[in-house]
Amino acid sequence: MSETKAIRALRGRLLWFVDDPDAAGDAAYRYIADGLLVMADGLIASVGEAAQLLATLPPGAEIVDHRPHLIMPGFIDAHIHMPQTQVVASYGAQLMDWLNRYTFVEEQKLAQQGHPEKLARFFLDELLANGTTTAAVYCSVHPQSAQAFFAESERRNTRMVAGKVMMDRNAPEPLTDTAESSYADSKALIARWHGKGRQLYAITPRFAVTSTPEQLAAAGRLAAEHPDCHVQTHINENQAEIAFACELYLKAADYAGIYEDFGLLGPKSLMGHCIHMTKREWRAFAQAGAVAVFCPTSNLFLGSGLFDWDRARREGVRVAVATDIGGGTSYSMLRTMAEAYKILQLQGQSLSAFAALHAITRGNAVALGLDHWVGSLEPGHEADVVVLDTAATRAMAHRLETVRDLAEELFVLVTLGDERNVAATYVAGEAIASH
Missing domain, CATH: 3.20.20.140 (Metal-dependent hydrolases)
Structure with missing residues (x-):
C-alpha cells in the first residue's frame, strides 16, 4: 500500500513567469489574485484559483493562508x-x-x-x-x-x-x-x-x-x-x-x-x-x-x-x-x-x-540551466517559494495607498524592498524561514 502524500497548500496572490517580459509583455507572467499553490513530496502538485482547487484537496491537507501576501518562486x-x-x-x-x-x-x-x-x-x-x-x-x-x-x-x-x-x-x-x-x-x-x-x-x-x-x-x-x-x-x-x-x-x-x-x-x-x-x-x-x-x-x-x-x-x-x-x-x-x-x-x-x-x-x-527544476510555480517544479509582504515597512505601506495597479505595486517592492518583505520561505515545500 503506497504511503499517502503529505499535502500543503499556500493561499495568497500568486505570481510567476512563463516567458521574458521584454519579449512577451503581459503574456510573460501569470497572476492569480486569490490563488492556491498545492505542494506534495517537495514538488508543486497544482496551481490555480483557490475557489476551484480548495474543493479538490484531500482530508487532512494543510492550508496556510498567506493572504494578502504575494507568493512567488524562491x-x-x-x-x-x-x-x-x-x-x-x-x-x-x-x-x-x-x-x-x-x-x-x-x-x-x-x-x-x-x-x-x-x-x-x-x-x-x-x-x-x-x-x-x-x-x-x-x-x-x-x-x-x-x-x-x-x-x-x-x-x-x-x-x-x-x-x-x-x-x-x-x-x-x-x-x-x-x-x-x-x-x-x-x-x-x-x-x-x-x-x-x-x-x-x-x-x-x-x-x-x-x-x-x-x-x-x-x-x-x-x-x-x-x-x-x-x-x-x-x-x-x-x-x-x-x-x-x-x-x-x-x-x-x-x-x-x-x-x-x-x-x-x-x-x-x-x-x-x-x-x-x-x-x-x-x-x-x-x-x-x-x-x-x-x-x-x-x-x-x-x-x-x-x-x-x-x-x-x-x-x-x-x-x-x-x-x-x-x-x-x-x-x-x-x-x-x-x-x-x-x-x-x-x-x-x-x-x-x-x-x-x-x-x-x-x-x-x-x-543557470535549472529552469526545469526551479524558478517557476508550474506543476512539477520543485516547491521553493518566497512569500512577500509588499507593505512590510511604514514607508511602503504609505506609498502603496496611491498605487493604481499590480505593476506599480511591484515597482515599489523592487525599489524599496529588502529582507523585511520576506514573510516566509519554503524549501521543497517545507517552511524553513519565517519572519
Missing part, C-alpha cells in the same frame, strides 16, 4: 562568495586592493577547524531569510569549505550550485593550491556531491589572474570530463585586473580568449561581471552560449563600472543577476534589482518591475 542568486560574509562593507578599495587587504585575509580563516561550518550556517540562514533558495556559490580554496557548504545545504535540502576555488598564484601562500591538487580535490568533490540530492557542482577557477596556465588547463579537463557541471569565474570587472590578466596570458586574444583557450567558455559558464567587454568578447560569449553575470551592488561599491544589459541583449548573450557578496552590499535580490535599475537608468536603459522579478526567478533559472 529567488536565485547567480554569483556569491560564502567566505566573504565578514568582508562585506570593507572601506575604500577597488578590486585588486580589496582582495589583498580584506578578502584574502578572511579566506585564510577557512583552514581553521569549525570555521567553514560556521560560515555555511550563517550564509544559508541569511540567503533563506532574504527569500533566496538557490545560488551559485564560491567556496574558498580549501576543499573542506566546499564540503562544509554542501553538507549544510544537504541538511536543509536546498538546491545549490557550488565549488571549491582553484587558485595557484598571485595570492597568499596559505590560499594557494596547485594545478594537480586543485584538479584532484575538485574531482573528489564532484564525485561526492554533484547530483547528490539537490546539490550541483561548479568548477571554480577564481579568475585568470590567480591561476597558472597549468591550472586553467586542469579546470578545462574537469569541464570536459564533467560537462553537466557548471563553470564559474570572473572576467572584465576592473581595468587593472584586465590589464594584469592580459599581461599574464600574452597569446590570448583578450580576457575572454584566455578562458576560450582552455575550454572554459561554454553554455554552462557563469562569467561574473562582464563590464568592460570588447566586441569580440561579446561575440565569443554569444557563440559559446556563456552567461554574463551582472552584479549591481558590487560593481557600484568597488567602483568597477556599469554593466550594459542592452548591449548584452543586442549581442544575444544570456544575462544572470547576482549579489556578489562580499563585494556586494546586500544579500537581498530585491535590493540588488533596485541598484540594477539605477545602473541601467544611468545608461538610458529601463528595467520594469516585471523584468526585475523575472530576472531573479525564471530568468536566473534559465541562465
Whole structure:
C-alpha cells in the first residue's frame, strides 16, 4: 500500500513567469489574485484559483493562508562568495586592493577547524531569510569549505550550485593550491556531491589572474570530463585586473580568449561581471552560449563600472543577476534589482518591475540551466517559494495607498524592498524561514 502524500497548500496572490517580459509583455507572467499553490513530496502538485482547487484537496491537507501576501518562486542568486560574509562593507578599495587587504585575509580563516561550518550556517540562514533558495556559490580554496557548504545545504535540502576555488598564484601562500591538487580535490568533490540530492557542482577557477596556465588547463579537463557541471569565474570587472590578466596570458586574444583557450567558455559558464567587454568578447560569449553575470551592488561599491544589459541583449548573450557578496552590499535580490535599475537608468536603459522579478526567478533559472527544476510555480517544479509582504515597512505601506495597479505595486517592492518583505520561505515545500 503506497504511503499517502503529505499535502500543503499556500493561499495568497500568486505570481510567476512563463516567458521574458521584454519579449512577451503581459503574456510573460501569470497572476492569480486569490490563488492556491498545492505542494506534495517537495514538488508543486497544482496551481490555480483557490475557489476551484480548495474543493479538490484531500482530508487532512494543510492550508496556510498567506493572504494578502504575494507568493512567488524562491529567488536565485547567480554569483556569491560564502567566505566573504565578514568582508562585506570593507572601506575604500577597488578590486585588486580589496582582495589583498580584506578578502584574502578572511579566506585564510577557512583552514581553521569549525570555521567553514560556521560560515555555511550563517550564509544559508541569511540567503533563506532574504527569500533566496538557490545560488551559485564560491567556496574558498580549501576543499573542506566546499564540503562544509554542501553538507549544510544537504541538511536543509536546498538546491545549490557550488565549488571549491582553484587558485595557484598571485595570492597568499596559505590560499594557494596547485594545478594537480586543485584538479584532484575538485574531482573528489564532484564525485561526492554533484547530483547528490539537490546539490550541483561548479568548477571554480577564481579568475585568470590567480591561476597558472597549468591550472586553467586542469579546470578545462574537469569541464570536459564533467560537462553537466557548471563553470564559474570572473572576467572584465576592473581595468587593472584586465590589464594584469592580459599581461599574464600574452597569446590570448583578450580576457575572454584566455578562458576560450582552455575550454572554459561554454553554455554552462557563469562569467561574473562582464563590464568592460570588447566586441569580440561579446561575440565569443554569444557563440559559446556563456552567461554574463551582472552584479549591481558590487560593481557600484568597488567602483568597477556599469554593466550594459542592452548591449548584452543586442549581442544575444544570456544575462544572470547576482549579489556578489562580499563585494556586494546586500544579500537581498530585491535590493540588488533596485541598484540594477539605477545602473541601467544611468545608461538610458529601463528595467520594469516585471523584468526585475523575472530576472531573479525564471530568468536566473534559465541562465543557470535549472529552469526545469526551479524558478517557476508550474506543476512539477520543485516547491521553493518566497512569500512577500509588499507593505512590510511604514514607508511602503504609505506609498502603496496611491498605487493604481499590480505593476506599480511591484515597482515599489523592487525599489524599496529588502529582507523585511520576506514573510516566509519554503524549501521543497517545507517552511524553513519565517519572519
